[in-house]
Amino acid sequence: MLKNKDSMVTQELKTDEIKRLVDQVAHLKPSFYLAGGEPFLRKDTVDIIEYINSKKLPTILTNNGTMLSEEAMQRLAKVDRLTMNFSIDGPRDVHDRIRGQGNYDRTMNTVKRLVELRGRRVNPSIKTNTTFSPWIVGRIDELIRDLQAYGIDAARFQHLWFTDEQTAENHRLALKELYGIEDRGARTHVISTPTQKYVEALAKEIADVEKRRYSIPVFMHPKLTEEQVVKYYTDLTFSKSDHCSAPWTHALVKANGDVMFCPDEWVTQYKIGNVREGNVVEMWNNEKARFFRQQLNKVQLFPACKRCCAMSD
Numbered sequence: 001m002l003k004n005k006d007s008m009v010t011q012e013l014k015t016d017e018i019k020r021l022v023d024q025v026a027h028l029k030p031s032f033y034l035a036g037g038e039p040f041l042r043k044d045t046v047d048i049i050e051y052i053n054s055k056k057l058p059t060i061l062t063n064n065g066t067m068l069s070e071e072a073m074q075r076l077a078k079v080d081r082l083t084m085n086f087s088i089d090g091p092r093d094v095h096d097r098i099r100g101q102g103n104y105d106r107t108m109n110t111v112k113r114l115v116e117l118r119g120r121r122v123n124p125s126i127k128t129n130t131t132f133s134p135w136i137v138g139r140i141d142e143l144i145r146d147l148q149a150y151g152i153d154a155a156r157f158q159h160l161w162f163t164d165e166q167t168a169e170n171h172r173l174a175l176k177e178l179y180g181i182e183d184r185g186a187r188t189h190v191i192s193t194p195t196q197k198y199v200e201a202l203a204k205e206i207a208d209v210e211k212r213r214y215s216i217p218v219f220m221h222p223k224l225t226e227e228q229v230v231k232y233y234t235d236l237t238f239s240k241s242d243h244c245s246a247p248w249t250h251a252l253v254k255a256n257g258d259v260m261f262c263p264d265e266w267v268t269q270y271k272i273g274n275v276r277e278g279n280v281v282e283m284w285n286n287e288k289a290r291f292f293r294q295q296l297n298k299v300q301l302f303p304a305c306k307r308c309c310a311m312s313d
């Protein structure tokens with residue numbers, strides 16, 4: 001979803017262009033992840049999901065749960081291949097502090113209604129997604145207990161995607177050397193180093209929660225031991241994996257149709273094409289795509305990749 005109204009919204013792909021894109025790739029049997037921004041800011045998001053479903057292909061999305069009308073929920077409750085993650089940043093007071101008064105109840109009322117509408121069906125799959133932050137330390141068990149009451153399929157927890165100044169700068173330099181691009185995207189993920197006290201408390205609490213039993217599955221992304229959680233936040237060279245295979249398995253289509261490989265601004269200036277200019281299946285292995293993979297193969301990862309969402313599972 002593009003944000004700058006004057007320059008970008010007018011460039012957003014139209015419904016028919018998105019459907020054409022789905023048609024182009026359908027034979028490859030992909031999954032579609034609708035990312036944002038907020039996916040339901042687009043008025044045609046439910047149409048697009050229904051269209052993907054009509055091709056017997058799955059859709060996954062994460063949304064804030066405050067944008068869905070009763071009509072939209074009734075339609076979504078009938079979709080067969082859909083996973084809906086609802087962002088919940090903590091127990092009610094924490095979530096509302098971060099996202100505004102009343103938003104926890106707005107989101108959870110949507111969740112409740114969707115669970116009710118799908119009835120005995122297993123679809124759509126309905127999960128919550130919580131990104132760890134200092135405000136939920138000491139509150140994770142309480143949050144899961146609250147969420148259990150809603151009949152959701154799972155509670156997902158997400159470690160932060162982030163970097164520091166030096167790593168972002170190394171990332172920029174590496175992209176310049178490997179691809180000749182000036183890419184400052186990783187800077188949007190720079191945060192000040194989390195305190196040791198916070199990190200140790202978070203790691204211990206996650207370990208405690210993982211020993212408990214709940215009536216819903218609880219997943220951590222990435223799944224880390226107590227010691228690894230501490231490293232995740234304090235040592236940016238630590239990672240469970242030393243390479244990224246996303247550019248061999250995923251393509252990202254921006255709202256304006258640009259096709260690239262890396263999500264969330266980690267590499268923003270390397271495009272392999274635009275869906276308005278040709279068939280995305282042909283772009284997938286064009287010269288620019290092959291060069292991107294070849295250079296990545298040489299280094300396995302760019303400096304800031306270890307905290308990219310593509311490394312989360």
Ligand SMILES: C[S@@+](CC[C@H](N)C(=O)[O-])C[C@H]1O[C@@H](n2cnc3c(N)ncnc32)[C@H](O)[C@@H]1O
Pocket residue numbers: 035036037038039062063064086087088129130131158159160161162
């Ligand atoms: C980018 S948001 C967009 C979707 C939608 N607007 C929403 O609020 O859920 C999708 C999910 O990513 C999570 N998220 C955002 N920034 C993150 C970061 N730096 N690290 C980890 N998760 C993050 C959010 O908590 C949210 O659950």
Ligand code: SF4
Pocket residue numbers: 244245246247261262263266267296301302304305306308309310311
């Ligand atoms: S880990 Fe690196 S190469 Fe992989 S998708 Fe993220 S930014 Fe791109």
